[in-house]
Amino acid sequence: MSEIAPDLLDELNEKRTPDKGLPPLECTDHVVMRFAPNPNGPATLGSARGIIVNSEYAKRYHGRFIIRFDDTDPKTKRPLSDAYNWYLEDCRWLGAEPDEVIIASDHIEMYYDYARQLIEKNAAYICFCEKDEFKKYKDSAVACPHREQDINTTLENWQDMLDGKYAPEKAVLRIKTDMLHKDPAIRDWVAFRIVDTPHPRPEIRDRYKVWPLLDFESAIEDHLLGITHIIRGKDLIDSEHRQRYVYKYFNWKYPETLHWGRVKIHEFGKLSTSSMSKAIKEGKYTGWDDPRLPTLRAMRRRGMQPEAICKFFIELGVGETDIGLSMENLYAENRKVVDQTSKRFFFTPEPVKLIIRDAPVTVAKPMLHPSHRNWGNRLISVAGNVLISKSDAEKIKENELLRLKDLYNIKILKKTAEVITAEHIGGGIEIVRKKKGKIIHWVVPDGPNITVLNVTGEEKGIGERGISDCAGEVVQFERYGFVRIDSVKDNKVTAYFAHK
């Protein structure tokens, strides 16, 4: 077959190769995609999915990628001034530089204008019902008394609303959909409400009392920006149904949509932006970049690499089912990157003394990276007195033969809770290998104090001298894991744990 029809064979083989990652889009001309966060906190791993996937599609089809801040709720999900820039930093870090940045709160008057047009089309009305009252109408599919108000009166009421004549919760602008729509979620939804809390942006502050809700703001923006494809969480599926009414009134074409399910990461559980914010204020976390948090700022501080995060989310695809993930998957991706680029060092948490009798004074020369011989070696002078990790010490038995990695073989003589005594034994690694002895790491006692901050707390110990020169770098503590050296001060090093 390979001789008579090689093409056919290729085709067969090709069909067997699975489609990895993102499915192709329909309508691939002039692709414009957006990611529209509320900047009420920094980007998290969840945001990263939105940033990466939207941006990746835009790149793939030579289109444009827009970041739009949907910051139209000054009260309930109040934006955080710093978060606007944080988002942009994080996008850049992920290699998803936006072609354009839009801030919804800059466009409030424009939304007012479209609202007026809808009123004039008899497609919207001012509703004075109380929340609960309207819910009753909605649930029984009956129009409320304000729905049939004439256009001129509605225009006057709208102006009164803008002029601040109504208190919060006294009036809203609703979009007329269909009170008989079988899904109650779609019936006459609210487009604008009154909020008297000032906006956090200094240039806005108390300029507006009437604020649009997501469905309205997003509907108008998506059209004006020429968005061709929207990819977002499936919690916004009903949004599309609501927004289509606005599109119909204006005769606009709705973008293609794709939705994904909820992502729950086992290690972090349910951490909403607002609950994190609260916990930080209470002092439960040191800040938004606390290593126990799923923010991108925290990931960066721990030494997670942007390319690993990107690869991870692209291969995840865009399924609509809800998924539960373990960070292990992301760690595996990151390990592939950092393993090749990280220097190796020894670090002994909760060190235990090990005294070696008859030890020659010598210099150990472990490699900086086992597969990059040309990186050179660390040089460690050893006199016969070292420290080992408590976890290793606990497993050690008297008379055991073991090897101090890159140093020499020893035989354990005596073990107490505080100190272990051993004697030096000549010979190479083969002896230990042959007897299936352990090879453990060690440090000399005068190394820097190291604190490793991890997802559950912290660990303290002693490390190699060379670690002090690695501030900002991701290194591997051998047999311990990958960490990012966060700061070095005097003889104290703080490291953020990434993963094993």
Next chain:
RNA sequence: GCUCCGAUAGUGUAGCGGCCAAUCAUUUCGGCCUUUCGAGCCGAGGACUCGGGUUCAAAUCCCGAUCGGAGCACCA
């Protein structure tokens, strides 16, 4: 309660009528290699929610059940 949606190995995915005794990644377990319990290499294990139907043929189509999720906010 009302309206939608989904269900493939431990986890996440591919497949969407015949290439499927089901893909790929990760995880797990062996072995090799290695002065790390890291990486690499080799190998193994592990899944179509259930019940009916349509069809010569179903993971793929239809119906029902079960389970899970989302929306029904003057949040995004």
